[in-house]
């Protein structure tokens with residue numbers, strides 16, 4: 001079973017402490033979002049997991065292998081995209097991917113098949129294009145193809161969609177969603193919407209410290225919005241407001257046809273309010289005000305300031 005573990009890791013750059021006693025462990029399949037603002041310590045953690053830098057204290061383990069002591073063994077099961085540089089600018093896409101295949105000791109026939117598959121999934125430009133002529137997003141997609149070619153059990157991605165256009169973001173998010181079905185992925189991001197769309201678990205980090213870890217679904221429940229927005233077919237009159245209040249609903253008019261309702265956040269009460277509302281006025285939409293996860297993020301980050 002694939003596993004990723006960081007055990008009490010601290011990292012100093014000179015006197016500056018970029019990571020402060022970070023620990024987490026995940027095993028099995030799925031995608032873990034490593035979420036934090038700029039400078040939180042995400043890239044530093046991923047670099048430690050790939051042995052690009054050494055921790056000042058603590059250990060990083062991939063499938064139980066200490067990446068610092070047995071880097072080759074850990075590398076064999078890991079694919080990573082970290083601060084993607086521009087590899088081999090004079091190579092064509094095909095040449096650079098075949099070069100990766102050689103390093104990864106992938107048979108050439110297998111490699112060609114896999115390159116064709118990823119070229120299709122990632123919508124790569126013609127494979128005889130020179131890497132140096134590609135846009136940032138095209139290069140990033142080539143680097144992702146290179147990371148996936150050996151079919152690694154563990155995938156470490158540092159802000160994989162950063163700087164990409166919406167079309168490219170969708171390709172990569174869809175690919176991650178498909179890949180996580182039988183693999184373990186740790187991906188950093190500062191985009192809450194991305195983590196909630198793609199990941200099963202989330203780790204919040206800021207100032208080099210883990211602030212919270214949870215299932216994405218639990219966080220949504222924990223920080224469930226206590227406000228609802230209802231839109232009605234006809235304009236909301238004083239008479240309608242009076243009827244709503246009489247029905248025991250704490251509501252305010254927020255627009256010609258919309259209401260903001262305060263409630264205790266429970267599903268039972270939410271259903272009860274809807275039932276009463278439709279008896280009073282035709283409701284055309286009824287939803288939580290604001291993103292629940294966004295509220296979790298803001299609340300967790302503001303506690304860490």
Ligand SMILES: Nc1ncnc2c1ncn2[C@@H]1O[C@H](COP(=O)(O)OP(=O)(O)OP(=O)(O)O)[C@@H](O)[C@H]1O
Pocket residue numbers: 013016018036037038039040041042043044045190
């Ligand atoms: N080589 C280095 N020398 C000195 N300080 C560094 C070095 N690398 C990173 N830092 C500092 O360590 C802190 C954590 O950086 P890191 O790159 O891990 O953050 P991050 O969460 O990945 O941020 P971003 O989203 O901006 O990439 C930052 O304050 C950064 O300035």
